[in-house]
Amino acid sequence: xxxxxxxxxxxxxxxxxxxxxxxxxxxxxxxxxxxxxxxxxxxxxxxxxxxxxxxxxxxxxxxxxxxxxxxxxxxxxxxxxxxxxxxxxxxxxxxxxxxxxxxxxxxxxxxxxxxxxxxxxxxxxxxxxxxxxxxxxxxxxxxxxxxxxxxxxxxxxxxxxxxxxxxxxxxxxxxxxxxxxxxxxxxxxxxxxxxxxxxxxxxxxxxxxxxxxxxxxxxxxxxxxxxxxxxxxxxxxxxxxxxxxxxxxxxxxxxxxxxxxxxxxxxxxxxxxxxxxxxxxxxxxxxxxxxxxxxxxxxxxxxxxxxxxxxxxxxxxxxxxxxxxxxxxxxxxxxxxxxxxxxxxxxxxxxxxxxxxxxxxxxxxxxxxxxxxxxxxxxxxxxxxxxxxxxxxxxxxxxxxxxxxxxxxxxxxxxxxxxxxxxxxxxxxxxxxxx
Numbered sequence: 417x418x419x420x421x422x423x424x425x426x427x428x429x430x431x432x433x434x435x436x437x438x439x440x441x442x443x444x445x446x447x448x449x450x451x452x453x454x455x456x457x458x459x460x461x462x463x464x465x466x467x468x469x470x471x472x473x474x475x476x477x478x479x480x481x482x483x484x485x486x487x488x489x490x491x492x493x494x495x496x497x498x499x500x501x502x503x504x505x506x507x508x509x510x511x512x513x514x515x516x517x518x519x520x521x522x523x524x525x526x527x528x529x530x531x532x533x534x535x536x537x538x539x540x541x542x543x544x545x546x547x548x549x550x551x552x553x554x555x556x557x558x559x560x561x562x563x564x565x566x567x568x569x570x571x572x573x574x575x576x577x578x579x580x581x582x583x584x585x586x587x588x589x590x591x592x593x594x595x596x597x598x599x600x601x602x603x604x605x606x607x608x609x610x611x612x613x614x615x616x617x618x619x620x621x622x623x624x625x626x627x628x629x630x631x632x633x634x635x636x637x638x639x640x641x642x643x644x645x646x647x648x649x650x651x652x653x654x655x656x657x658x659x660x661x662x663x664x665x666x667x668x669x670x671x672x673x674x675x676x677x678x679x680x681x682x683x684x685x686x687x688x689x690x691x692x693x694x695x696x697x698x699x700x701x702x703x704x705x706x707x708x709x710x711x712x713x714x715x716x717x718x719x720x721x722x723x724x725x726x727x728x729x730x731x732x733x734x735x736x737x738x739x740x741x742x743x744x745x746x747x748x749x750x751x752x753x754x755x756x757x758x759x760x761x762x763x764x765x766x767x768x769x770x771x772x773x774x775x776x777x778x779x780x781x782x783x784x785x786x787x788x789x790x791x792x793x794x795x796x797x798x799x800x801x802x803x804x805x806x807x808x809x810x811x812x813x814x815x816x817x818x819x820x821x822x823x824x825x826x827x828x829x830x831x832x833x834x835x836x837x838x839x840x841x842x843x844x845x846x847x848x849x850x851x
Contacts, residue, residue, distance in 0.1 A: 500691035516688035530556035540680030543731030562606030588637025
């Protein structure tokens with residue numbers, strides 16, 4: 417990947433910040449497409465580049481000027497806020513955003529995998545960015561100029577899955593008024609992302625296995641196999657070895673896909689990603705493709721502290737909800753402050769005495785000691801207590817409890833699973849409840 421080019425004057429004025437951000441940006445973005453420069457530098461922009469103009473000032477400021485120019489003012493070059501702002505300003509529309517060592521190591525490994533054609537299995541909870549990682553692998557591969565087709569296996573009607581994956585002939589079934597090539601043939605020469613692959617029915621899993629092994633598909637209504645050249649990336653938000661053990665996923669397909677597994681951790685386990693993601697979302701939802709100057713409200717240190725302390729059961733999708741909500745509440749203001757941060761579930765916000773004027777979104781357990789004093793542990797225990805109490809009040813009924821908590825039943829299942837993995841005891845009566 418091309419290294420970032422920075423002129424001497426810009427390096428002199430903004431070196432401390434650019435040194436920190438440069439290595440991260442070079443590993444995630446196309447260096448040829450980014451132009452860092454001092455705000456006073458008005459030389460013509462290079463074609464097909466994103467320019468970030470930097471200036472020092474007493475307060476943070478961020479503005480998007482058209483589709484390819486962002487201006488940024490920062491007071492402290494060694495602050496995490498300045499780093500987060502610069503990474504967000506540097507990223508393209510489909511570029512990944514990351515600063516946490518955990519995430520950066522995954523992307524570094526993904527870049528090494530990209531040059532091969534081996535299947536990749538990406539594991540992680542819903543909303544952690546598995547499709548973003550898949551696109552990153554595709555754009556770093558030799559297939560980058562060929563199609564990238566993303567298929568959500570859980571979103572397609574089960575009766576139509578086979579036709580949508582493998583295609584069909586005209587008249588092959590009722591309603592087939594025209595032939596269709598299907599997703600696998602549409603991805604020929606490129607990459608096919610199969611998201612939520614655990615949702616595929618067993619019968620279709622067998623047909624998919626054959627298609628992957630032989631690199632050919634047989635459209636419904638045809639007797640002739642058609643060769644395809646497809647690199648497959650599969651994503652799962654459930655533990656596939658467990659699905660295999662319980663007979664819900666074919667072992668042979670699992671081993672076919674599991675050539676090189678990657679795992680994306682929940683957002684709460686990569687806290688350094690939160691600030692750059694929040695700024696990137698603020699830029700995106702402030703009219704990033706507008707033609708005029710679009711000032712973006714900046715997160716205060718207190719607001720960023722609240723975001724870092726939240727447990728994020730909905731991961732990046734929940735963060736985007738919170739950012740969009742904060743921007744609406746901060747309408748007309750240049751700052752997003754703690755009072756503008758409203759999380760998806762009130763059950764996760766437990767009031768405690770203000771510290772330095774900031775009310776923190778957790779309550780430490782009375783018997784906290786040792787590692788339990790860590791903020792991440794305090795947040796997790798507070799959330800677990802709220803979930804268990806609500807489930808008990810609902811007689812163990814997960815659907816009712818999810819409604820009371822203001823989350824989906826799927827999110828509640830994920831939180832219960834993560835609580836078990838973290839060693840948090842959950843009563844049998846609670847876990848035994850049905851819908």
